Amino acid sequence: MKNLLSEIKKCTICVPHLDLGANPVVSGHKNSKIAIIGQAPGTKVHKSGIPWDDASGKQLRKWLNVSYEDFYDVKKFAIVPMGFCYPGKGKSGDKPPRKECAPEWHQQLFDKMPNLEMIILIGIYAQNYYLKDKVKRTLTETVDNYPEYLPKYFVTPHPSPRNRFWLTKNPWFEKNVIPELQKKVALVLK
Template sequence: MDVLLNDIRACRLCEAHLPMGPRPVLQAAADARLLIVGQAPGRRVHESGVPFDDPSGERLRDWLGIDRDAFYDPHRVAIVPMGFCYPGTGRSGDLPPRPECAPTWHPRVLPLLGAIRLTLVIGQYAQTALLGDARGANLTATVQDWRTHLEHDRLPLPHPSPRNNRWLKQNPWFADELLPVLRQRVADALA
């Protein structure tokens, strides 16, 4: 795993397309029990080199009911996004993850994570890739069907970005129904 992580952190595959250059950001260890697959690092995460080191991460840790120490322990939590580098900004937020990243690295990383008990699938790009035909017509439909996905130890979530405050207000069932189950399943996975 250490050799592979070093290879990933040295990756320059899509360097020509990255406005701030490559800086792959992820964390993993073979004995991690919780896997978080999100989209791609934002600008702040690119600058710090620490996954979810931004307001999205604060909200995500709150959703999960865990502190920074547990979240940043790679032996407990693996964070393997769809794109490891900041893709740049578009008209309505960050650009999608680079298409080269996940097909190149996920087939090598994910099989090494043999102790995973729960996978959190955050945002539409991760849901498209990991859930495939099992996902709904859109992100809301996919997250609403969380009980079905949880039967397979996967839980689709919206992105915890402050940009999604409107979605969270329009979908109060997320906080009322899903978050208590999420916190319990995360606690069970990390126990």
């Protein structure tokens, strides 16, 4: 696993398309129990190299009901975004994650994590890639139907502060889905 992570950290596959150059952000361990698959690092995470080291990460840890220390314990959580590097600024927010990372690296990483019990798919990029034709018409429908993807996958929207409108419009998510997510995470980490 260490060799693979080292190889990924040196990856330059999509450098010509990256505004700030390559700085792959990924973590995992052969004993990781839960994998978190999000979009791609933002500028703050690109600079720090620490996954989810921003407001979205703070919200995600709250959703998962885990401490900062537990979240960054690689034996508990592997963090494997769809795109490992900051993709650049788009018209409204960041560009989508680069498409090269997932097919190049994800399976190799998961092959080295035999103890994974749960994969959390955050946002449409991860959900479309992993759920394929089982994804619903909208992210809202996919998240509302989260039990269909259990026990392997748990689906959520992105915890970005930009999603405040979605969360306000869909109070059932924090009322019904978050408690289930917390319960499942607690069971896996026991």
